[in-house]
Amino acid sequence: MKVDRVLVAGSAEGELLVLEEPVSFWGGVDPTTGRIVDPRHPQVDILLGGRIMAIPHARGSSGTSSALAELLRAGLGPAGIVLGAMDSMFTVGSLVAARLYGVACPIVLAALPDHSGGRWCIEGETLERSSGGNWRSSEVADA
Amino acid sequence: MKLSTSDHAALNGDQGEAARFAMELVVAVAESEGVETLVDIEQAHVDGCLFHGKALLDFVEFLADGGAAVVVPTTLNVSSLDLLHPELYRGDAETAIQARQLMDAYVEIGCTPTWTCAPYQLASRPSFGQHVAWGESNAIVFANSVLGARTGRYGDFMDICCALAGRAPYTGLHTDEGRVATVHIDLRVSEDMTNGEILYPILGYLIGRLVGQAVPVITGLDSNSGEDRLKALGAAAASAGTVGMFHVAGVTPEAETLNHALGGHPAERVITVGIDELNTARAALDSGTGPLGAVSVGTPHLSLPELIEVVTLASGRSTSIPFYLNTSRDVLDQAVDSGVDIGLQSFGATVVTDTCTYVTPIMEPVAGDVMTNSGKWAYYAPANLGVDVAFGSLADCVESAIAGRRVATGGWW
Numbered sequence: 001m002k003v004d005r006v007l008v009a010g011s012a013e014g015e016l017l018v019l020e021e022p023v024s025f026w027g028g029v030d031p032t033t034g035r036i037v038d039p040r041h042p043q044v045d046i047l048l049g050g051r052i053m054a055i056p057h058a059r060g061s062s063g064t065s066s067a068l069a070e071l072l073r074a075g076l077g078p079a080g081i082v083l084g085a086m087d088s089m090f091t092v093g094s095l096v097a098a099r100l101y102g103v104a105c106p107i108v109l110a111a112l113p114d115h116s117g118g119r120w121c122i123e124g125e126t127l128e129r130s131s132g133g134n135w136r137s138s139e140v141a142d143a
Numbered sequence: 144m145k146l147s148t149s150d151h152a153a154l155n156g157d158q159g160e161a162a163r164f165a166m167e168l169v170v171a172v173a174e175s176e177g178v179e180t181l182v183d184i185e186q187a188h189v190d191g192c193l194f195h196g197k198a199l200l201d202f203v204e205f206l207a208d209g210g211a212a213v214v215v216p217t218t219l220n221v222s223s224l225d226l227l228h229p230e231l232y233r234g235d236a237e238t239a240i241q242a243r244q245l246m247d248a249y250v251e252i253g254c255t256p257t258w259t260c261a262p263y264q265l266a267s268r269p270s271f272g273q274h275v276a277w278g279e280s281n282a283i284v285f286a287n288s289v290l291g292a293r294t295g296r297y298g299d300f301m302d303i304c305c306a307l308a309g310r311a312p313y314t315g316l317h318t319d320e321g322r323v324a325t326v327h328i329d330l331r332v333s334e335d336m337t338n339g340e341i342l343y344p345i346l347g348y349l350i351g352r353l354v355g356q357a358v359p360v361i362t363g364l365d366s367n368s369g370e371d372r373l374k375a376l377g378a379a380a381a382s383a384g385t386v387g388m389f390h391v392a393g394v395t396p397e398a399e400t401l402n403h404a405l406g407g408h409p410a411e412r413v414i415t416v417g418i419d420e421l422n423t424a425r426a427a428l429d430s431g432t433g434p435l436g437a438v439s440v441g442t443p444h445l446s447l448p449e450l451i452e453v454v455t456l457a458s459g460r461s462t463s464i465p466f467y468l469n470t471s472r473d474v475l476d477q478a479v480d481s482g483v484d485i486g487l488q489s490f491g492a493t494v495v496t497d498t499c500t501y502v503t504p505i506m507e508p509v510a511g512d513v514m515t516n517s518g519k520w521a522y523y524a525p526a527n528l529g530v531d532v533a534f535g536s537l538a539d540c541v542e543s544a545i546a547g548r549r550v551a552t553g554g555w556w
Contacts, residue, residue, distance in 0.1 A: 007175040022385065027523045031196050037526045040427065057356050060382050060522075062190040062278040066299035070196030085356055087385075088172045088312075089298040095171055096300050099164070100201050 026063025351384025379518025436511025
């Protein structure tokens with residue numbers, strides 16, 4: 001499907017993870033593993049790394065941008081992000097990681113898929129199930 | 144986008160590479176959201192000085208190498224180190240070195256070393272209607288809600304880029320329409336409850352869980368809700384949710400009435416909150432069932448009135464378990480200037496400045512639950528520190544520390 005808006009352009013593929021609730025990236029995700037550690041989160045212990053992460057919106061801390069950039073620096077970040085509502089915190093973290101480390105994490109604004117599972121891809125203005133083929137887990141677009 | 148001559152000059156690199164990058168980031172964020180104009184900001188508060196990974200240090204060093212210099216007065220949030228009491232740090236030495244480098248780098252590019260999460264307790268705080276770019280979720284919600292200043296929900300990196308550019312995307316909470324409440328929180332509880340301070344952080348936590356990104360307006364709160372209570376409400380709401388602004392009808396400056404806060408429109412959602420909902424929220428924050436092992440107060444940093452309350456309650460007495468008190472170096476100076484004898488050494492309190500007990504290893508290993516009066520501390524500590532939390536008012540915290548067990552001074556509700 002066509003996304004509502006491209007916030008950070010690029011292409012990415014990974015297993016789809018639909019977060020049932022927002023999670024704070026600072027304090028809610030372990031920066032050394034990319035695992036959700038907020039004990040109140042229904043998906044606590046799940047790994048974000050390499051996934052297409054769908055999240056309703058950001059939560060909590062202003063540390064979200066740097067926490068995302070740190071995960072991306074360490075190779076533990078999501079491959080791409082589907083946001084249910086506009087929020088610049090993820091956009092900033094992704095843009096800074098791209099500049100500092102050349103790591104891409106495309107972000108799109110779109111209706112969240114119903115449930116996790118299966119391989120999905122973000123390709124420009126499109127979010128869809130992968131049709132197979134040799135995708136790299138994350139691929140930077142020319143800015 | 145409509146950019147000014149000086150915006151274009153910055154993008155051309157006329158003011159150096161760091162100013163160019165900062166303006167590029169501000170413009171990129173604005174463009175990603177379809178925002179057409181930028182707004183001048185009068186000050187900034189930077190959240191990126193707390194060390195939690197190499198990316199933070201890489202970023203500020205990248206800016207410094209590019210000749211960065213802030214163009215508006217810029218305060219700094221809590222860091223990972225207490226520079227006034229360095230002996231309190233219990234983490235590893237390598238992290239401390241990087242944390243100190245991060246702090247120094249922000250000061251070198253022109254930020255003021257305030258090291259507080261409560262910049263609204265400084266004399267420099269913005270006034271009604273001023274546009275600012277603040278990071279730190281509790282400071283953002285306080286600036287918008289209580290001061291009537293205007294800031295978006297900025298995070299690390301964006302706050303300093305706004306400070307370098309002197310500009311921010313003109314959208315959301317910067318605009319009149321973005322500040323209109325759409326959710327009505329209809330609080331229906333007894334006067335006894337609204338008189339007690341403990342209601343505020345618990346109500347804040349509940350609102351954070353309920354409203355998502357919306358701006359709520361609360362009715363039914365005491366018209367004398369002071370800054371410290373609104374601080375506690377906002378900090379909990381911004382931790383548990385994504386609240387960047389709330390109104391309290393008859394209390395906060397853009398909510399003379401319910402209708403005023405709603406901009407003359409009917410609320411999109413009306414949520415009635417009574418004692419059942421509050422009890423559920425309280426249980427979520429109060430996870431402790433064991434003996435009491437320590438107490439931590441001052442998240443966000445204690446204000447001068449709160450510090451005086453602790454000093455008064457603690458006078459001539461002593462704590463039987465570790466008692467941590469987080470505040471800013473500025474509030475300590477205010478206390479000295481006001482002639483307040485803090486005198487907490489005889490009580491046995493550990494005074495923490497520049498940082499906070501839930502963001503850096505300062506607390507000794509705890510045998511038992513930790514009591515706090517902060518919804519924000521209660522929200523983050525279980526994951527950050529691996530402790531269970533007992534929840535109480537500031538007075539409960541002091542009396543419990545003395546007794547070495549949970550004491551509810553005013554009853555629960």
